[in-house]
Amino acid sequence: MAVNVKTISDDELFFGHKACQGCGGALAVRIALKILGRRSVAVVPAGCMSAVGFNYPQLCFANNAIISTFAGTASMMTGIEAGLRALGKKDFQVVGIAGDGGTGDIGIQALSGAIERNDNVLYICYDNEAYMNTGTQKSTLTPFGARTTTTPVATNAHGNRSYKKNMFEIVAAHGIAYAATASVGYLPDFMKKVEKAMSIQGTKYLHVIAPCPTGWGVKTEDCIEVAKEVVDCGLWYLAEFENGEFTLNKDFKEFSSVENYIKKQGRFKHLSDEEIDLIRKSRDDKWKFINKYFNKVTK
C-alpha cells in the first residue's frame, strides 16, 4: 500500500534547519527522508539544504549525512554505495539531495557517470529554478523570462532569455532505470514516487519542483499553491520514465491560465504579453511532444 499522510513515519530526519519560511526545498527533503528512513545515507552538495542544516555545531540531519563538493554529489554517492557494499553492509539507501544548479549545471557530469554505471543510488533534484542559496542567480533550469540577479531586468535584457533545460528527459536518454518528475504541490504523488524508487535496483532520478518564496517573489503561505499551479497550467508535467517508456501521470483536458501563474510571482512581474505568449507557446510545443510519445495513464 502506498505511503500516505496517515501511514508516513513520524520520524523527523531533517529538523531544526534554518531554511526560509515556506521553503519548498525543505519540505521535499523532509518528506523524502521520512520515507527513505533511518538507514538512508544522504549526500548533500553546496546549496540551500546543506547551508541551512550543516553549520557546526548545529547539525540538522538525524540520519547519516555528508556534504559533497558542488560538482561531486553523484560521484560521492557512488563511492559511499560501493564502500558500504564492500564492507558487507545491507539494507541501506544512498540518496543525493541536490538543487537545480548542483544537478543540471556543475553536477551533470558526475550524474551522467553514475547513471552510466547504473549505481544503486537515488538522486533527488529539488528544483527552485535558480542558485537560491547564493542569492538567486540564473541556472540552466531557470525558466524563460525570470528575473535573477544575473539576469536582471533593464534596457538590454528583460530577465532570463533561455529556456529551462529538461533534466528529466536528459537522464531518460541515458536509459536510466527509473526517473520521475514531481512537485511539492502534489505531495502524495511525490511520496509515491519516492517509495517506488526505493524498490528499484539501479540509478533512480526524481526531479521535484520546490518553489522558493524568497526567490520567486511569492508569499510564503502560497508555496504549495504555486507548486500546484505550475503543473495545472502545463509548464511542468508529472511523468515517469521506466523500461524505456515515458508515462504521463496527470493529463489535462484544459490547462489553467499561464498568465495567472506568471503574474502572481515577483520574478515574472515585468513580462510583456508577447513574452507570456512565448511561454504559452513553449508549453504547447512541449505538450505536442508529450501527447505524441508519452503513455497516458488510463483510469
Place this chain on the structure above:
Amino acid sequence: MKVELLKRDIDKLSDIPFAPFAKPGHTTVNSGFRTEKPVCDRTKCNGCSLCYLYCPDGAIVKDGKGIKFDLGFCKGCRICKKICKKGAISFEVEK
C-alpha cells in the same frame, strides 16, 4: 527519531573533533523567524493531518484526534493555515 535540542560546547580545543564529523544536534530554536504564532481550533479540526504533512519544518505533530504545534520550531510561514480545508488554523500576535 528526531534531531535533538542538545547543547554542544565549542569553547576548548578538546571540544573540537579531530575531523569534521559529529553526532546530529542543534542548539537554537527557530521561533525567532515569526511574529505571529499558530493556533488550532480543535472544534473545526478533523484530524486530516495535512498541515502536519505540508509543514516544511516538521513543527506540527499529530496529537490524538488533532494536531499540536511545536512552537520552538514554527517559523510562521502559514502554509498550514492555507492548506487546512476546515479553516481550523489561525495566527495571533505573540506577547
Place this chain on the structure above:
Amino acid sequence: MARKFLSGNEAFAYGVKKARPHVISAYPITPQTTVVEALATFVTKGDLKSEFIHVESEHSALSAAIGASAVGARTFTATSSQGLLYMAECLTYASGGRFPIVMMNANRSVALPWNIYGDQRDSLSLLDTGWIQAYAKDAQEAFDLALMSFYIAEHKDVSTPFMANLDGFTLTHTYESVEIADDKTVDEFLPAFKTENKLDLDDPKNLGFSAGPDTNTEFKYLEHIGVQNTVKVILECEDRFYKHFNRRYTGLVEDYRCDDADFVIVTLGTVAGLVQDVVDALRAEGKKVGLLRLRYIRPFPNEEIAKALKNVKAIGVLEKDISFGNEGTVYTNVNSALKKANLTLRSSNYIAGLGGRDISKDEIKDIFNDLKDSDSKVKFIGLKGE
C-alpha cells in the same frame, strides 16, 4: 618471498593489491594508466576483491574515494598532472575531512604547453593541500611505499591522505627486479582500517559540515598537528616494516655519504639514483661529495636536513619544478630548514628535467663543480644557448 620483474607502476599496483583496499576509483591518464590497468586485471581475475569504480573524471575519482573512505572503507586512487590539478578541490576536501585515502601520483609536467613526460611540477605545486607527500626512487620502494602508505595514513594519530609520487616514465615505466611480500606477512604488518570518522548505519553522524570563524582555526590546527604527527608514525612504521620484511628505510631523508662531505646535492625521486652513481665516481677521485635524498616533502624534514648538512660547505637543490618569478619550491623549503637551524652554508638551486628532459651524469658532475663557488641564482640546467 617471490621476485617479479616489474615496472614502477606495476610494483605499486602489487603493493595496493596486497593492501586489499575495499574501493578503487580511478580515471586513466598517462603515465598512470598501467597502475589502474593492473588493478582492473587483478579484480577481474578474482585475485583482488575490491569494488572497482569506472569514474568519468578525476574529480569524480577522488570524490568517490572520499565517499568510500567516509563510510570506513580502505580506498585507493591514482592520477597524474592535469588530473591531479582537476581534482585539486577534492584534495583539500579529503585532507580537511581527515580521510586516509592513498593516491599514487605519476609525476608529470602540466600544460601549457602540453607535455606527457615526467617532471615534478604537478605535486610540488600542491604542497599546501594537506596531503602527506612521499617520493619513491625505485620500483622496490614503490612496492614498499604502497604498503606503508596505508599504514601511515590510517594511523589514528595521522588520519591524513597520502600522495605517493613516482616519476613519470623514468620510474612508472622502467623495469626492475622487485621482492614481493607474501599475503600472510602483509596482513600481519597492515592492520584493518578502523575509524570513528565515518557515516555509521548504527550510530548516525553528520560529516563534511561547515565550520565558521568560531571553530575553523581549531579544525585547521588539528589537521596541522596530524601531519606533524606523521613524522613519528613514519619512523614507527619503518621499524615495523623492517621487522616483517627485513628491508630498512631511513625515515624522511636518505643520507648518502653526507657525513664528511663538502658538497651535497639535495634532491628527490629517481634522479637520486643517478646522483648516487656520480657521488661514488667522484669519491673514487677523492672528492668529498654526498647526496641527500628527500623521501618526504610533507611533512618536511626540517630537523633531518639540518642534521645531515650541518658540516657541509655548500649544497645544490636539484628539482624538477619552478615557482615562476621566484625559485624552485623544494629550494624554498630547504632554505627555511637551514635558517631554522642557523646554518649559514651556501645553498644553490638547479632546475632540471622539465618536460621530461633527460639529466646526464656530466650535468650532475657540473653541478658538483659549480658548488665550489656557486651563488643563489636559479640555474636552468641544459638551457639552450642564444
